[in-house]
Amino acid sequence: MGVATSGIAESPVAIVIDDDAAVRDALEELLNSVGIDTISFSSGQEVLDATLPDRPSCLVLDVRMPGLSGLDLQNLLASKGIRTPIVFLTGHGDIAMSVEAMKAGAVDFLTKPVRDQTFLDAVSTAIATDVARRAASTASRNSVALYETLTPREREVLKLVVSGAMNKQIASDLGISEITVKLHRSNMMKKMNARSISHLINVWHSFPADIR
Template identity: 40%
Template structure:
């Protein structure tokens, strides 16, 4: 099922392959964007875009594996489906370890490809939602005072309010008040939720 706002980027130096993939995917309702090589694709793609990439392994100028690395370095988090004309286990292993979603051989079965694309687009949506959630959490965290940031570190380590008070030289009651304010600012209802959120933000 095609999703709105998502693009299937096709990077392959074979014009017939690009045309064939575009025709197939567009017939299924997907938006496509074909490119003959890595440089022009990198020129066009932006970090905020959602979708997936069908990527040939053996590209001129910039190989598929190098392109995968460059995308990661630029924080362009598009799920990748690798296509290759040769059964290459080492390259497949390398690409999958680096985060590729799939590694398919040409000629690829239509249903296999469509399933891979659907899974990749679903992964793209999930990743985008996770990034948005993480950004929101970091924004909430930025509104904590320096003292509250000290305290949330201790709470994330499992300290009770009494232990926090002793560690920071403040009263048990003051520590409880700080904890309540932190929970209110971060929108959590329980200490367990607060600790889970702190871990998600990256506080240890």
């Protein structure tokens, strides 16, 4: 297993899975040359048995390997809720494999030999996708934490506000005065750090289904 370390906790890492040691070494060297750390595995089972780093990352995955195929590993990771973006790199691909991989969420499906820059561009896109996913997940967790500070009444007001209800309708629905609605609404907006109703709506749609 080859590991390059930069000393930066959130530096990106490419996780290379290929049963050919020479291919792993070459990919590691190329990725390290542009500042992307690498971790390598020779099989899909090794990946499943490992604890993957909690950093912006992507998988560089061969299709045909002893044991689990790359497509099998893709499906298993998805079933475990692991959504690390995948770039397939294979010498044995065909259109059907490519379609299956992309439908299952792969960022790219490349066939060997491939230009270094084409490969690096695909990895960069995959890592950027993971950075965005992780940022959205963190923002959602933070918003849920803010939601949990709301009183039951403020939560009711929030749901009605994001549904488009005006203060008068909210007052009628909840059986309270408009002045009380305005007070709850103001407190709710402050607690949620909502800059506007459109911002609040965006936050609302980032919530898990059990809250919405």
